[in-house]
Amino acid sequence: MNAGPEISQAFVVCVSAMFTQNILLTYFLGLCPFLGVSREVKTSMGLGLAVIFVLTSTCMLNWLTYHYVLVPLGLEFFRFILFIIIIAAFVQLVEMVLDRYSPFLYQKLGVFLPLITVNCAILGASLFMVIRDYSFIVTIGYGFGSGLGWFLAIIAMAGIRQKLANERIPQGLQGPGITLIIAGLMALAFMGFSGVLQGT
Amino acid sequence: MVLEILVAVTVVSLIGTVLAALLTICEHFIADYGPCQISINDESDVTVKGGKDLLSMLTAERIFIPSACGGRGTCGLCKLKVLEGAGPLLPTEEPYLEKEERESNVRLACQVKVRGDLKIEIPQELLAVREYTCKCVEITDLTHDIKQFRLELIEPTTIDYIPGQYVQLLTPVYEKSDEEIYRAYSISSNPAEKSVIELIIRLVPGGICTTYCFEYLKVGDEVKINGPYGDFRLLDSDAPIVFIAGGSGMAPIKCMLHHMKNTDNKRKTIYYFGANEPRELLLTDLMREFEKQLANFRFVPVVCEPEDSNVLGCEIGLVTHAVQRDLKNATECEAYLCGSPGMIDATIKVLEELGVSEDKIFYDKF
Known part of the structure; x- marks a missing residue:
């Protein structure tokens, strides 16, 4: 089997998942932490990195489970439940290991892990990879790209919100109101990328 | 059909069980930090099994740290000093700690996980x-x-x-x-x-x-x-005392007066007690008793709207006005206030105008 074309396809999928098909700004998945934890660039960075890591690894795990357990047994319809269970168990496990062996990483990422377990972007990416019938290598690219896209979106949002802290915003729009408007504008901006990459 | 259902249920349960077992085993081996020693105020040591947060460990050892949220990290009450072994400050703690607190190693007990030997400082009062x-x-x-x-x-x-x-x-x-x-x-x-x-x-x-x-x-x-x-208490000094209270703010002052009587305290003491109407005055007889028993104590009830003036031998008007009129040598005094926030804030203002320095005004707001 020649992996060359697959790798280049994985790369294309990765870039499109980052920009044109940004999981946050085109599918609006993972919106809750996006609005809740985007007050400071520093914390958003931690959360974003944690999402990249968890998204990539759970996509891989779920791909393996789906293709080697569910498909042979004809149990594809169970993917919702199983993906959730696997994501939750994996996140807990990673948190435990980080906590024990890497205080530095735990400090930077670990505290955000419990928040991610219930992030719908993670489950969403796993389901998309099934619907779109990606191969394993492409799935890695897709998971990583989606995570990176989410990361970029939340960092951009946090940067904007830090600037906004000193602005005079009409009272009724303060907090979630203005944040949602910004999210909408950002989504429009990201749609501009759709001309760049087509046919993925 | 039946077979299909059976297979489905078995597979899902199996995967669930395997994952649960994996987590339990990992928790047993990875999250086992062994016995950890917590040294409290350099005086006593307790040995606990590591792995949980400090607040619940201390509660299990029957050391009660105030906490209103039950360890979710939302009330910021369970502050204590962790001198060694806590690791870096967590993002979940940052919003609750002032700059000085961070510098003096104050942490939220519910967020600090016990992973090894700790050295902590708990105020003596809390140990009791x-x-x-x-x-x-x-x-x-x-x-x-x-x-x-x-x-x-x-x-x-x-x-x-x-x-x-x-x-x-x-x-x-x-x-x-x-x-x-x-x-x-x-x-x-x-x-x-x-x-x-x-x-x-x-x-x-x-x-x-x-x-x-x-x-x-x-x-x-x-x-x-x-x-x-609580740290509302009498300072050990010779300065004249001014008590000012209203309503159930009587409670801590009454306790202090009992104590002064028990210890035969001869400090010059004056007690202004404010009420809106005469029927809101309480324990006046006991206060008159104290006037006889204590060497240097005067009780001044102040009533805002008396139906029949002077019937009780009390001052008329707001308690702050009475203090303004009546209090001499304010600059030497220590003031102890207990009452509603409104009354306390107004009284602090008056006392400062009279020349009582800020660090000699103590209060219990409720």
């Missing part, structure tokens, strides 16, 4: 905090909306506290409240009686705890309190 089971032995009406509750300690049988401190009273689940809540009340009893606690409570319309105390609590009932807490 216990839970007490008591029996309500007497309820006395002091005014139309203030009652005094006398609680006899059952287990433990005695309590040590510093006059001015408060306890938290547990309101059990009853008709008007479906959760247990704690409310803080100052101790008003004579500190010489170590087996009894008295609380002076004013009915708050619609208040969960005060409604319970006024309408449901009967003589003979059992209640639970924990404490003592």
